[in-house]
Amino acid sequence: MSVAGASAGRVSPQAIAGYGVAAVAAVLVLYPVFYLLQAAFDVGDPQIRPPTSYGVDNFEALFNYPQIMLNTLVVSVAATVMALVIGFVMAWILARTNVPGRRAFEQLMVVPYYLTPLLGALAWSMLGSPESGFINQVWRALGATGSLMDINTPYGIAWVMALFEGSVAFVMIAAVMKSMDPSLEEASQVIGASRLRTMLRITLPLVVPGVLGAAVFVFAEMLGSFAVALVLGTPNRYYVITTAIYQLIQQYPPRVQVAAAMGVSLFAVMFLMLFVYRRIITAGSYATITGKAFRPRVADVGRLRYVLFGLCMLYLTVAVFLPIATLLYASVQKIAVAFPAADNFTLNNFTAAMSMNAVRSALTNSLILGFATATIGVVLMGLLAWLIYRSKLPGSGLIEYVVMFPQAVPRLVFAFGMMWAWLVFPILIYGTMWLLLIAYLTVFLPLGVRTIAGVMLQIDKSLEECAQMCGASWAYRTRTVSVPLLVPGLLAAWLLLFIASVRELGASILLMGPHSKVITPSIVESWFGTASELTATLALIQTMVVAAAMIVMMMVTRRLGALPVD
């Protein structure tokens, strides 16, 4: 039944599930995209909807922003390269070597991702600003002049982005590495290849889908990255597409149409990248989970393991410990400076933060939304990944392009499409938590599908085919063969979706209603409107609450992961 039984004249459960989930994804994505395209081609009065006239003026206006396009490209490419290097090296160390404390490091590697780039940007701004940065204050106190570092540069922005997105790259690449049969690497070493040669010739090619998936995903994240560029770029008049869009939609009258055209143009870039990605993965076979049993093993790297241990510690220090310590230190000061003074000490920031009702309800809402998005998302995106990469249903390839769209368009802009779309929807969704749930499920489709697909591509189809030959129905073999093999990928996707939802900023800013506030925009608001010390406090509180939620979730998921499969 290779074409879903359509030829047999009846509709199979496989086809119903496949097309059903495709329809949901299409509605989630294409419905707001329609409004986004409408805005991008709207050349009439921006305050009147639906548009009164159409044209390409908004796209022509993009040629007025060559410097912004160049800035975006420089930052995104630099950050993607750095993030992939971090992700690949850390994944290799923790998945394939006997580095001390491997298990603990593996747990800690996800921490930078839930710390959020916003927290990182705030902390690194306090550390590396040319005048007030703690590092530079200490530098000058030692007798030097000028500044040791300047974080407000393109490479400073890329560095902070990479520190936090490196964690995503790690999760995506490590999931693939862990599922790889170690006998392939062992065979290489048995016939005399060095560790480095084995890593480059065996490990690297086998993790190509994971690395490429991570590259496409991380690059898209960088293109759409907002918080870091806002905090670190704008002080130095360095604008990228997202911060330019932010300015365009904040001003009066807002230039939403040009912002929409900017967002839509990015899709062309992503479309090209996705096309290349598909060509590469369809050209080769990357299945390493086959019917042949294997036991995951790691290589003994001898004394090198202490160097690798140092690398892991270094990464976690600059991405986790240092930023948290900086924010903690700033949160107990009236005005954040490098050197402590008794009269500058205060606990008022914590009192003020805890007394903010909006923040308390926003935190609760964020956690509820994170849980709902991750749970519904894993099912929806797991089915979509299966549909795209496994089902052979006609048109399934097209779905991948649809699913990628939200990744390609900055969320700030995509949110306008969603706002217009769900405003006119006959069921009352606008202004409620449901709108944010729908928005998160939409914008995180690429994240979930990519993560699950990275693992799915490694599972040899022969396992499912074998079950099919034994007479198992589609539903039965999905439950007993595919899903159990996918459990690590599904759990990783659940955690990623949970974290991504809790830290979401771009779409939430516009879609929050008076009764559906979430936490990250509140922190940005605080950065705009109160003081960096109170903002540091809020970011710390968010981190602590999310960390507590994550620990609970990880304990639960570990139990689930340990459940025997019948």
Place this chain on the structure above:
Amino acid sequence: MAHKVHGHFTRRALLKASAALPLVGIAMPNVLAQPMSKSPTKVLDFETNADVAKAEQEGQLVFYCHENEAGTAGIMQGFNKDFPKIKTSYVRAQTGALYSKILAERQAGRFDVDVIQLSDLAPAFDFQKKGGYEHYVSPESGAYKKDNLSSPNGYFFWTGVDPAGIAYNSDKVAAADAPKGWHDILNPRWKGKISCKISASGLQFVQWYMLRKLYGAGFWKEFAKQQPHAFDSRVQLYDRLAKADDTITAIGEYPAYILFKSRGAKVEFVAPPDGLVATPLAVGAVNKAPHPEAAKLFVDWAMSKRGQAWYQTNPNLYYASVRTDAPPMPTGVSLSQFKLLYPSDWDEYSKESPAFLKEWNGMLGL
């Protein structure tokens, strides 16, 4: 120090306003339904035409506001303290995004908001033209000058003004070297060390408009050579000033100066002799509001001496009240002691918006 120029409405603007009423499907303001003969009720220490019992029965107030999160929450906290039976909620965004949001909602037939506060009069006029405001004449209007109310009265009022001069870091700049007047912000010694606001700021628009009128178009071309750093909010400007990331700011708002001075920051404020640029903050009840009595009650409260005292003394607001009987600001200074610069013809000012956006965004590399 005395007021210099006051705003007024042209006849042409009024004619245009009435011609544009049916736009975007927004209903005509319900002027006739206004219970004109009803005598106001005294509640706490102010007067209102709202039915307080009904407002409390409605039980909610939804507020859209340009102000930062802490400031918006502060306004709601003040009202809720006086009327605990009315639960408050709000949405805040910069004026441009906020105005887009409310227009989109109304065009889609969604009426979720009761009261709106904007930081720029240009969108307030536009909203009035589109018939977005509920016409409600507050009994507290008598305490305001005609120029500080919408024309005709009853659509919006100035809940305060935000005056701005120049501010500097006193650790980095000696008082003798500090700027004295607006021309001093063009001194090349501040190049790369000076800040301003982004084009989304209504106050920045007023400053651009007024100083261009005073000193000619070349003033801002010279300013562009200073390579200023631009930010969203007054707090960011002072935060950077306090930490010496910038040495001076070309648009130091007085309310933020009070806030940072109270925190012990080494910042000083300069009032240029030609005047402080100032922007009014416009508050009005929205028509088809889901909680109309609560909306009216809020407008009366915000206009009252009580509400104005709250706006004027809340650390996240410190708005200067334009009520004729307003007490001095927390620093002991009265608004009337400042010479204020704001447009005399708001209609002409609104039309200059595209020119401002082009010059300002161009200067900032946008």
